[in-house]
Amino acid sequence: MSATMEDTADVSLEAARDLLIDLVATPSPSGEEGAAAERLVEFFDAYGREAWIDAVGNVRAPADDAVLLTSHVDTVPGEIPVRVDAADAADEDAEIANAGDDLLWGRGSVDATGPLAAMAVAAVRTGVSFVGVVQEETSSLGARHLVADREVEPDAVVNGEPSGATGITLGYRGFLNGTYVATSESGHTSRPEPNAIQHATNWWTGVEAAFEQDEYAPVFERVTAKPVAIDGGITDDGLSVEATLEAQLRVPPSMDVETIRETAEAALEIGTVSWDEPIPPVMESPRTEVARAFRAAIRAEDGEPRLLRKTGTSDMNLYADAWDCPMVTYGPGNSELDHAPDERLSLPEFDQSVAVLERVATTLREDDE
Amino acid sequence: MTECVECGAEVSLHDDLEVGEIIDCTTCGAELEVVDTEPPVLERAPELEEDWGE
Helix, strand or coil: CCCCHHHCCCCCHHHHHHHHHHHHHCCCECCCCHHHHHHHHHHHHHCCCCCEECCCCCEEECCEEEEEEEEECCECCCCCCCEEEECCHHHHHCCCCCCCCEEEECCCHHHHHHHHHHHHHHHHHHCEEEEEECCCCCCCHHHHHHHHHCCCCCCCEEEECCCEEEEEEEEECEEEEEEEEEEEECCCCCCCCCCHHHHHHHHHHHHHHHCCCCCCCCHHHCCEEEEEEEEEEECCCCCEEEEEEEEEEEECCCCCHHHHHHHHHHCCCCCEEEECCCECCEECCCCCHHHHHHHHHHHHCCCCCEEEEECCCCHHHHHHHHCCCCEEEEECCCHHHCCCCCCEEEHHHHHHHHHHHHHHHHHHHHHHC | CEECCCCCCEECCCCCCCCCCEEECCCCCCEEEEEEECCEEEEECCCEEEECCC
C-alpha cells in the first residue's frame, strides 16, 4: 500500500507522552491486550489514520510500506504502580536516565510499550505503516499471523524492542523449545535400575555436555541450553514413574535449529522429546539502508550510534525468516529492566527515540520515491 | 579522497556519499562510517556489542 506525504500529521510531544503513559497504565499481559489495542486505535483515529484490530488482536494501521514500524502490545504479567518521578544519581549510574529526568515507572514501560508508543507516534507523523502485535512474550501469535496474513512484504521493517535511543539491534539468537517425557515401571527405590526421573536428568546431562563450549566465546555465538521446568514422580495409579523436563535452547546464527535439535536428540537414550515450532536466528548487516538511516538519525539527534546483537530472541527473527527486506530492532529503554519489578523509562529518552524514528521513516520514504 | 582515521592511508570516496554509510579502508581493512559529507568526515564505524534480552 502506498501513501503520500499529505498523509502525515503532527503529534505534539505532550500527546506522545500521554499515549505512552495511558498505554503503560493499561494492563496488557499476553492474551489480554484488548484495552491497550483499543487505545492505540483511538490514537490513530484521532489523527485521521485508518486502524483496526485484526483476527488475532493485532492493531493494524497500514500506510506507506517504505518501512513498517511494529512492536508488541503485550507485556509480561506484574503490576508496577504507574507514576512519573525524577531520576536520581543511582539511575544515572545504572544508565537508565540522567539525574533529574522524568522517569516513567510501570510494567511494560521498557518492554515494549515505550518502543510501541514511539512507533505509533512516528508512524502518524510520517505516514508509514504500523502494526502492534499481540502475544510476543508467549507464542508470538501476532507476528506469526502478520507474516501469514500480509500479501506483500514491506520494503523495510523496524521491530520495536528496547535497544536504548542510540542503539540499533541487528541480531538475535534463535529459539528451540522441547519437552522431554519418560516413563518407567515403579519399583522399590532400593533397586539399582534408573527410573524415569534419572532418565530425564541423564538426558539433560548429555545435552549440556554436547553443547559445552569455550567459556571465553561471546554468549551470542554459543548455544545456551536451559531447563525451565521439571516434574516427576509416581503416577496416580502407583504403577509407574513419570518425568517431564521442558528445555529451551538458544541458537547462534552460525548454526541452524535442525542441527541443534539433532544434537539434543543424539543424547537421548530413553524417553522422547517433542519440539515446538522453532524460531531461527537472525543477523542483519550494518550496511543496509535501514541501518544507515538509523546511524544518521541518531547522530542528528546528538547521539553516538551503537550496534547490538542480543542473546535473546524477538519477533524480528520471524520477520527475517518470512521476508527478504532489510530490518533492525530499535526502541527506547534499558533492556536490563526487561521483565524487572522496577521497570522504568526515561521520558527524555522516549522523546529522543520518537525523533530518531521520525527521521528514519522520513528518510526511507524519500528514498523510496 | 580523505584519510583513514586508523592507518592514515588515502581512502577514495564515491560521488553520492551519504551520512551513515560504512566504507572499507582498502589498506588496513578498517570499517569507517561517513559522519559528514561536506566535507567528507570519516570515523571508525561502531563495533558490534553484545546485549541481553529481547
